[in-house]
Amino acid sequence: xxxxxxxxxxMSVQEAETVTLSCTYDTSESDYYLFWYKQPPSRQMILVIRxxxxxxxxxxxxxxxxxxxxxxxxxxxxxxxxxxxxAAMYFCACGRGAGxxxxxxxxxxxxxxxxxP
Amino acid sequence: KAGVTQTPRxxxxxxxxxxxxxxxxxxxHRSVSWYQQTPGQGLQFLFEYFSETQRNKGNFPGRFSGRQxxxxxxxxxxxxxELGDSALYLCAxxxxxxxxxxxxYFGPGTRLLVL
Numbered sequence: 001x002x003x004x005x006x007x008x009x010x011m012s013v014q015e016a017e018t019v020t021l022s023c024t025y026d027t028s029e030s031d032y033y034l035f036w037y038k039q040p041p042s043r044q045m046i047l048v049i050r051x052x053x054x055x056x057x058x059x060x061x062x063x064x065x066x067x068x069x070x071x072x073x074x075x076x077x078x079x080x081x082x083x084x085x086x087a088a089m090y091f092c093a094c095g096r097g098a099g100x101x102x103x104x105x106x107x108x109x110x111x112x113x114x115x116x117p
Numbered sequence: 118k119a120g121v122t123q124t125p126r127x128x129x130x131x132x133x134x135x136x137x138x139x140x141x142x143x144x145x146h147r148s149v150s151w152y153q154q155t156p157g158q159g160l161q162f163l164f165e166y167f168s169e170t171q172r173n174k175g176n177f178p179g180r181f182s183g184r185q186x187x188x189x190x191x192x193x194x195x196x197x198x199e200l201g202d203s204a205l206y207l208c209a210x211x212x213x214x215x216x217x218x219x220x221x222y223f224g225p226g227t228r229l230l231v232l
Contacts, residue, residue, distance in 0.1 A: 035220070043205060045223035091160065104150065104173045105209075105221060107160035 002027040002094050006108035013082045014116050020067075021077045021111045023092030033095045034068070034075045035105065040088040048090070051075065079113075087115045119144065121210050121224035129230045135196040138227045140208030142189050148172075148213025149191040150221060151183060154205040163206075166191050167213045195229075203231045 003026045013019035025034065036048040051059045051068050058066050063083075067076045079086055092108040122141045130136050142149050151163040162175040166185035183193040189210075195202055205228050209221035 037223075042225070043228075044225050045207060045209075047220055047222070050220055093160075104162045104165060104175070105152075105160075106162070107152075109159045 002029070002032075002096075002106040004092050004094050004106050004108040006090075006092055006111050008111045009109070010112045010114070012114045012116060013079070013086075015082055015084060017082055018078060018080045019082055019113065021079075021090050021092075021113065023075045023077070023108055025073050025075060025092070025094045027073075027094060027096075029096050031096070034066075035093040035095070036064070036066070036075075036077045037091045037093060037107075038086075038088045039091065039110070040085075045091075049077065082115050084115050084117060087113055089113075121208055121222055123206075123208050123224040123227050125227060126225065127228050127230075129232065130198050131232050132198055132200060134198050135194060136198060136229060137192055137194045138206055138208075138229075140191045140193075140210075140224060142191070142208075142210030143222055146210035146212050146222075147189050148211045148219075149185060149189065150209045150211075151191070151193050152207045152209065153177075154207055154226070155203075160207070163193065198231045200231050203229060205229075 005024045032053045034051045038046045038048050049061045049064050063080045065078045089110045091110045093105040095105045124139045148167045150165040154160045165173045169185045180196045185191045205226045207226045208224045211219040211221045
């Protein structure tokens, strides 16, 4: 079974500053993927970034980057130059890799990020 | 491409009734997954459909069911509604054909309130 833990229920960051959201996971799978999704007040889940577990290089998407520590089963999200539009709930999720169902993501409880002007 | 659409967006039902929610995936996507989101339990996987077949199922009672049509549109049904079924129901689609985990694209959700 897979579990995903986000230990920070809420975080706050000043506009233009950098913030890091934490996520740890546990899985018995050798092949898996990790995701960060953003859910603004509109409730639409939006993919922020994804990481394939077999890749050692940390994924980056513009101002968003991850610190993937496979041995520690840690997958943190760093947001640089924070903007007001980054305010949202952020969910970390894990999915199995090849084989079986690919449509089953396990989500953490989420971290609510506030951005102060 | 148009995104994932869900109808209706809001729904109010009473205990004991049943409800059907609809999801249209992104064009070309054949996998549709459903999730329930509540403040207490967070996001929980309900089931996944691929090519009209249920490919995986979460830990929900049999009152929750779904189906997928040949055009990949999916419906989920909840019978004998309970107060605890009040939630945001999210649908997500992916191509489903790579044999590996793919990025899921979510719809805006259907907010169900059971009175």
